[in-house]
Amino acid sequence: SSSTSSIQQDTTHFGFQKVPVGDKEKLVKTVFDSVAGKYDVMNDLMSGGLHRLWKDDFVSSAGLPAVLRAQGGGKDIRLLDVAGGTGDIAFRLMKTALGVDAGARLPAITVFDINAEMLKVGRARAEEEVFPTQAPVRACMEWVEGNAEALPFPDDTFDLYTIAFGLRNVTRRAQALAEARRVLKRGGRFMCLEFSHVSLPLVKDAYDLYSFQIIPRMGQAVTGDAEAYRYLVESIR
The missing domain is CATH 3.40.50.150 (Vaccinia Virus protein VP39)
Structure with missing residues (x-):
């Protein structure tokens, strides 16, 4: 229907969530406000x-x-x-x-x-x-x-x-x-x-485990914000 189409047109992805288009910029800003001070340290830790x-x-x-x-x-x-x-x-x-x-x-x-x-x-x-x-x-x-x-x-x-x-x-x-x-x-x-998708099944499983279980915990320990790093992991997908 036209109303469904309108809703689809007015939403976008924020990680795995769908959010109103007008909200994404503010949400992304909140994430990077939170992680800015430790951003470079976390990049080193996350990627080795x-x-x-x-x-x-x-x-x-x-x-x-x-x-x-x-x-x-x-x-x-x-x-x-x-x-x-x-x-x-x-x-x-x-x-x-x-x-x-x-x-x-x-x-x-x-x-x-x-x-x-x-x-x-x-x-x-x-x-x-x-x-x-x-x-x-x-x-x-x-x-x-x-x-x-x-x-x-x-x-x-x-x-x-x-x-x-x-x-x-x-x-x-x-x-x-x-x-x-x-x-x-x-x-x-x-x-x-940018990141690309991991296609090899075994590598993908290990990557998913690291991404979704380890990185948010690492983010919590270093920056005090697990949710910001959960978004960053999801946004790669």
Whole structure:
């Protein structure tokens, strides 16, 4: 019926739950407000440090050195990391740029996230941990709060758009992807890092046990919030 269709159109997934479309953004914000301070520690614990290798490979695949060398004598390079929160991808991009003798200025990197607490952690990491003595490097990074579905940037602004482990938290993914295309320059690159499904039965059983039984308990012990990590596990599916 039309009423059933309307209900279906107005709901979306929040983990394994179905929630009103208008509620998801607030619910996701609550999750990341809760975990922001321990987000990086928990990533290490949950993945056994593997997330670092995944992110290293992801950034390596972006081909940033070639882009910088190609533009060594000319225009500025602008990079956008969406759902960039605590800065893991942005810091890797900047370190990659610092290792390139391109004869040009460093790229401008915008770290964009819907959650102010995550950005606060990222900015603090830049100042205290990653680039504490490199103010000119930090000056090339900006931290912007906003929604991936409505990017506050002009068309054709960025050479590279990255989003790592963030697309699944977006309410209207098609809209976010359309925005990515809009803000990328002609010939710019879009890169997304996400989890895939486990297909091998025995591996899947072990993965499910770890995901649903161990990770929420780990989250409770480290952050005091098992429910936030239950959502994060469910959102991967």
